[in-house]
Amino acid sequence: MNILIVDDSRIIRNVVKNVLEEIGISNENIFDAPDGNAALEIIDNNSIDMLLVDWNMPNLNGLDLVRILRGRDSYKKTPIIMITSEAARYNIMEAIKAGVTDYVVKPVAGVVLKKKLSPFLK
Amino acid sequence: MNVKYINPFITATQNVFQEFVGISLTPGKPSIYMPQEDANKFDVSGIIGLAGEVVGVVVISLPKIPALKVTSKLVGKEVKIFDDFVTDAVGEIVNIIAGNVKKDMEEFKIVISLPSIVKGNGHTLSWISGVPVIKIPFASEYGDFFVFVSLKDILGI
Numbered sequence: 001m002n003i004l005i006v007d008d009s010r011i012i013r014n015v016v017k018n019v020l021e022e023i024g025i026s027n028e029n030i031f032d033a034p035d036g037n038a039a040l041e042i043i044d045n046n047s048i049d050m051l052l053v054d055w056n057m058p059n060l061n062g063l064d065l066v067r068i069l070r071g072r073d074s075y076k077k078t079p080i081i082m083i084t085s086e087a088a089r090y091n092i093m094e095a096i097k098a099g100v101t102d103y104v105v106k107p108v109a110g111v112v113l114k115k116k117l118s119p120f121l122k
Numbered sequence: 123m124n125v126k127y128i129n130p131f132i133t134a135t136q137n138v139f140q141e142f143v144g145i146s147l148t149p150g151k152p153s154i155y156m157p158q159e160d161a162n163k164f165d166v167s168g169i170i171g172l173a174g175e176v177v178g179v180v181v182i183s184l185p186k187i188p189a190l191k192v193t194s195k196l197v198g199k200e201v202k203i204f205d206d207f208v209t210d211a212v213g214e215i216v217n218i219i220a221g222n223v224k225k226d227m228e229e230f231k232i233v234i235s236l237p238s239i240v241k242g243n244g245h246t247l248s249w250i251s252g253v254p255v256i257k258i259p260f261a262s263e264y265g266d267f268f269v270f271v272s273l274k275d276i277l278g279i
């Protein structure tokens with residue numbers, strides 16, 4: 001299972017990567033990108049089975065990335081979990097409308113993230 | 123001062139340090155900030171602009187030691203110089219503070235900017251004239267630092 005982490009913070013990418021490795025995802029199956037444009041390049045060249053996406057990023061933000069992917073037949077049903085600091089209810093509603101599968105508000109503890117990810121890893 | 127709009131920043135800051143960094147903070151009493159009082163105290167500041175139905179800014183300013191200790195904790199190894207990891211850490215912390223505050227201030231439909239970072243030994247920040255700035259001190263095992271909140275028209279000052 002290939003998982004793509006999209007976040008402009010290298011620290012967050014590493015934190016999420018560590019969580020994925022702790023739940024058994026091999027390093028070679030973990031991809032990461034600092035913004036939406038870089039994510040699209042990876043997606044165009046690899047088969048990605050799940051995305052963990054930040055909202056606020058330079059160039060192409062996470063919400064627009066989700067909208068682009070949901071417009072592609074091959075990514076209509078791919079699990080996309082948004083991991084963001086945006087905690088307002090109207091943000092959550094906007095993200096759901098854009099097509100996210102689940103929504104996690106930062107700061108998120110590793111144990112909480114593992115619980116959120118587990119249904120999609122079976 | 124309308125503490126209704128300051129408390130969310132205190133809570134969000136405590137929350138991000140507890141959950142993300144893994145340390146507890148003790149907040150001090152918020153006060154109206156006089157920029158000259160803290161000249162030369164800060165070495166890195168993370169800044170997020172707030173727009174929507176309120177306009178303002180939230181800033182976290184740290185001296186060198188707490189900034190390096192926080193970054194080291196997040197990176198998982200000792201960081202001794204002000205490198206990109208420090209920029210990343212301070213930017214992400216202020217980003218999470220600003221994003222979390224929105225939950226308690228939904229009526230303002232706040233939109234947050236990407237973070238900007240100012241680095242420099244003893245740097246100072248300039249503030250918009252006529253818009254009050256509230257200084258919130260925090261004490262931690264890594265040292266003391268400050269969060270500044272400046273919101274146009276709603277702080278009751």
